[in-house]
Amino acid sequence: MAAIEVDGLVKSHKGFEAVGGVSFTVGEGEVFALLGRNGAGKTTTVEVLAGFQRADAGTVRVLGLDPVKDRAQVRGRTGIMLQEAGFFPDLTVAQTVDAWRDFVSAPRPRGEALELAGLTAKAGTKVRQLSGGEKRRLDLALAVLNRPDVLFLDEPTTGMDPEARQRTWEVVRDLARRGTTVLLTTHYLEEAQRLASDMAVMDSGRIVASGGMAETLAARAGRVAFELPDGVSPGGLPVPVASVEGRTAVCRVADPDLAAQALLGWAGERGLRLRGLEVRTATLEDLFLDLAAGEGALAKAEAP
Numbered sequence: 001m002a003a004i005e006v007d008g009l010v011k012s013h014k015g016f017e018a019v020g021g022v023s024f025t026v027g028e029g030e031v032f033a034l035l036g037r038n039g040a041g042k043t044t045t046v047e048v049l050a051g052f053q054r055a056d057a058g059t060v061r062v063l064g065l066d067p068v069k070d071r072a073q074v075r076g077r078t079g080i081m082l083q084e085a086g087f088f089p090d091l092t093v094a095q096t097v098d099a100w101r102d103f104v105s106a107p108r109p110r111g112e113a114l115e116l117a118g119l120t121a122k123a124g125t126k127v128r129q130l131s132g133g134e135k136r137r138l139d140l141a142l143a144v145l146n147r148p149d150v151l152f153l154d155e156p157t158t159g160m161d162p163e164a165r166q167r168t169w170e171v172v173r174d175l176a177r178r179g180t181t182v183l184l185t186t187h188y189l190e191e192a193q194r195l196a197s198d199m200a201v202m203d204s205g206r207i208v209a210s211g212g213m214a215e216t217l218a219a220r221a222g223r224v225a226f227e228l229p230d231g232v233s234p235g236g237l238p239v240p241v242a243s244v245e246g247r248t249a250v251c252r253v254a255d256p257d258l259a260a261q262a263l264l265g266w267a268g269e270r271g272l273r274l275r276g277l278e279v280r281t282a283t284l285e286d287l288f289l290d291l292a293a294g295e296g297a298l299a300k301a302e303a304p
């Protein structure tokens with residue numbers, strides 16, 4: 001059984017269709033990234049899955065349950081980190097965790113939750129004195145208090161410094177290794193690429209690209225970039241150049257290693273150096289740029 005099933009989900013807000021027929025499934029223990037620019041419909045989808053909003057049409061199931069009809073069961077087995085957390089500013093971090101523990105059956109011990117979120121040293125600090133990134137970490141500690149089977153993370157690392165972000169990635173990976181299913185929304189494409197095994201890109205309430213992360217990226221053109229040697233024009237190179245950014249020529253090719261070999265051989269024969277040579281397979285950022293460029297706008301991109 002899939003941990004999350006979304007089939008033909010439609011959801012409007014006051015006549016505005018935020019989600020217009022979205023379907024995807026997430027297997028148990030998988031990390032799934034729901035991506036897309038602002039207003040694409042990601043949070044609305046997550047909120048329907050969490051039972052905060054009712055679907056207008058289509059079906060959603062979490063652990064085989066209906067998030068609205070089986071609300072109590074779903075709440076007991078899921079954790080959620082929304083974009084805006086409602087904390088009591090005058091409670092300390094420890095008091096906040098304790099207050100939440102009262103609502104959860106068999107919660108993690110407070111120390112374990114704080115340790116997991118990297119907040120042990122802040123236990124006595126009032127919530128109002130926490131930095132933005134620390135508040136996100138407190139939110140993470142609360143989201144995992146009930147040892148959820150399914151964890152919804154809506155932009156979990158916004159405002160975190162690089163170290164806290166890395167740490168959060170480790171936490172997510174560790175939870176997934178232990179069988180927790182994670183649905184992640186993020187604008188940090190590197191984050192999605194590093195964490196998620198599967199993904200869907202939404203735009204204007206629809207899915208415009210989806211699939212396994214590795215397979216989807218492997219199927220796309222990679223990138224070879226280098227500084228154009230003096231006196232060489234893009235047309236004189238053995239590999240077609242997609243764009244020139246300043247002095248940097250960028251080639252988009254199916255096999256970037258092969259293209260780099262051809263370029264190096266060509267340069268060697270002429271006694272030229274290819275300064276700043278970068279060779280890499282496609283990234284999620286390339287996918288986004290391709291989707292945007294391919295149709296003039298993400299909104300018009302076709303689902304594969």
Ligand SMILES: Nc1ncnc2c1ncn2[C@@H]1O[C@H](COP(=O)(O)OP(=O)(O)OP(=O)(O)O)[C@@H](O)[C@H]1O
Binds near residue numbers: 042045
């Ligand atoms: N309660 C609401 N009332 C009216 N419109 C809403 C409501 N909630 C969301 N919307 C609209 O629905 C669309 C989708 O919003 P949603 O928050 O799901 O997008 P998102 O992909 O999560 O965006 P972001 O990346 O900015 O968080 C947006 O145009 C938003 O303005």
